[in-house]
Structures are given as C-alpha cells and as structure tokens.
Amino acid sequence: MTDSTSTPRHQDAGALPPLRLGTRRSALAMAQSGMVADAVRAATGRAVELVEITTYGDTSREHLAQIGGTGVFVSALRDALLAGDIDFAVHSLKDLPTAQPEDLALAAVPEREDPRDALVARDGLTFEELPDGARVGTGSPRRMAQLNAWAKALGKRVETVPIRGNIDTRLGFVEKGELDAVVLAAAGLTRLGRIQEATQLLSPDVILPAPGQGALAIECTADNADLIAQLAELDDPHTRAAVTAERSLLAALEAGCSAPVGALADLQDDGQAVTEMRLRGVVGTTDGETLVQLSITGHVPASRDDAAVPASMGRELAAEMLAKGAAGLMGERAL
DSSP: OOOGGGSOTTTTGGGSOOEEEEEOSSHHHHHHHHHHHHHHHHHHOOOEEEEEOOOHHHHOOSOHHHHOOTTTTTHHHHHHHHHTSOSEEEEEGGGSOSSOOTTEEEEEOOOOOOOOEEEEEGGGOOTTTSOTTEEEEOSOHHHHHHHHHHHHHTTOOEEEEOOOSOHHHHHHHHHTTSOSEEEEEHHHHHHTTOGGGOSEEEOTTTOOOOTTTTOEEEEEETTOHHHHHHHGGGOOHHHHHHHHHHHHHHHHTTOOTTSSEEEEEEEEEOSSSEEEEEEEEEEEOTTSSOEEEEEEEEEOOSSTTOOHHHHHHHHHHHHHHHHTTGGGGSSSOOO
16 A cells, blocks of 8 residues: 555546536536536546536425525435435535534535625616615525615615526516516626626625625535545635634524524734634514624634634624524524
C-alpha cells in the first residue's frame, strides 16, 4: 500500500473512477453543482460527473408551506448517497433540515454568495415605488411577513401571492403582467447569470433572508474519511460559522424551512481579521402585523471545527425571541 503522506495529491487521480455528484435537475441546481464539480476537480484532480436526481419538492405542485418545506428537496439525494448511487451531493443549504443525520457528513460549506433577497418588478420599479395594492409573488411565508410589514411602514398595502416554479416561471409572472413583482434569492439569479434582471436588492435591514440563504452544502457519507478530507478543501470557515449560527437559531425555534423565520449572521473585522459576528433573527405573522426581531453579537471561532460558539449564539437569540412571543407567530412548530 502506498504511503498517502508521501504521495502527491493528484498522482494516479486519472486512474480512479469519476466522483459521482448528485444534484437536482433544475437549471439552478445544475449550475450550482457544476460550480462545485469544477472546484472538486481542481482540488482533487479527479473527474466528476453529475447524476441528476428528482426530488419530491420538484414534482409536487403544492406550495412549500403546505408540504412542510423541510427536506422536500433533500431526501432523494440523501437516499442516493446511502444507497451508494452517488459519492456526494450538493444542496442549497437553506433546504437542509437542521438535524444532521449521523450517517451523513456536512463535508464542506463553500464561500457564500450574496444572501440577500432580490426584487424583480415591472417597469424597473423598486419596492418603495410599487403602487398601493401591488401584487407581489413569493413562495415564502418569511418573505410575506416582512414584505407586508415593510409595506405597512411605507403607508401602503401589497398583496403577497403564493407562487411555485423555477426562476424562469417566476420571472414569467412579471413579464406576462400577472404580477407586479416577484421576490427571489439574489444568489440564484447570480449563479444563473441573471442578477441584472433584479430591479432592487433588498437590504437585510428590512428583509432578513432565510437561514443559510446563498450558501451551498456538500454532503457525503460519514464513513468516507478520504472524500471528507478532500471535500473539506472547499470549506469556507467564515461561511460555516455564519450558517451554523443561523441554523442553530432555526433549530432552537423548532421551526422548519417553510416557517416565517429570517436570520443572518454578519461577520465583522477589525481591519485585519474577522473577530466578531452579529446574528439577527426575525419571526412574524404572514400578514406583517406582528414581528419579533432581535440581534446578538459574539466572537468568531478560531477553527472551523469549533461550532460551539455560533451554535450557542443561535440558541441564545432564539431563547430571547421566544421570550418575546415568537412561538405564537410561527403557526405549527416543527417538533
């Protein structure tokens, strides 16, 4: 057996079979997985092939709030991992349930794309410029809650309309005049090369994104130590710390992916290194009448393996939000 410590990383990589990357079939998922595949090829020298998998969330026509949201885009990929049909999978991190299965490893969280939401409106309008009663499409109760609250603060009303579908379908509602605007994740538009179609990037000061929005998760089986070590080269420790805090908040609120919960961890530096993290969270009723929004600040862990600090921040902020009445704003909680 060759001593791996003295063998160049790429030696004999061409003789190994391609790594099989499991991905959803949507254009966005394929674009995201293609980016990861390129990064894995560069890091390991191995070929990577995409394996397209259809998930329940892709085939169901129900709104995400009706089917629960949690895991609907993930389960089929995880089943393929455990069955040995693929070697690793790429998920949008915001789709992952907060409880990590023991037989699967979150091997890498690459550097995050823009976590903000984006407005795509007719006639190039911003949210502030939308007329009273404008119809705004979104499949997210979180967005509904904050958009309605924002409209109320501006002294007007919007009608938030539940929508499903891929990015083309959603933008089509505006192009055909069926809706005045839609709200999407800026990261998705960016990864598809369509961010220029956004008429406004929505500041987290008014619309907090979903926990983990803009980040990707690379997952493989927990017993594949060699692959875990290779994929770890794609991990961004600051992104991992931020999303750990956000997902810890979501878990402590006992809320699923489709709950009206927003969270964002901002990393703050002293001019030389990242030293602190501010975690903001919001829970609200979908009509925007009531919001609980709080924040907390803490130190950034020195190591990517030290998840205790960001996780404790999430739990602490959740406790404060629950004390302010957040539980009563979320409807049925995920137990």
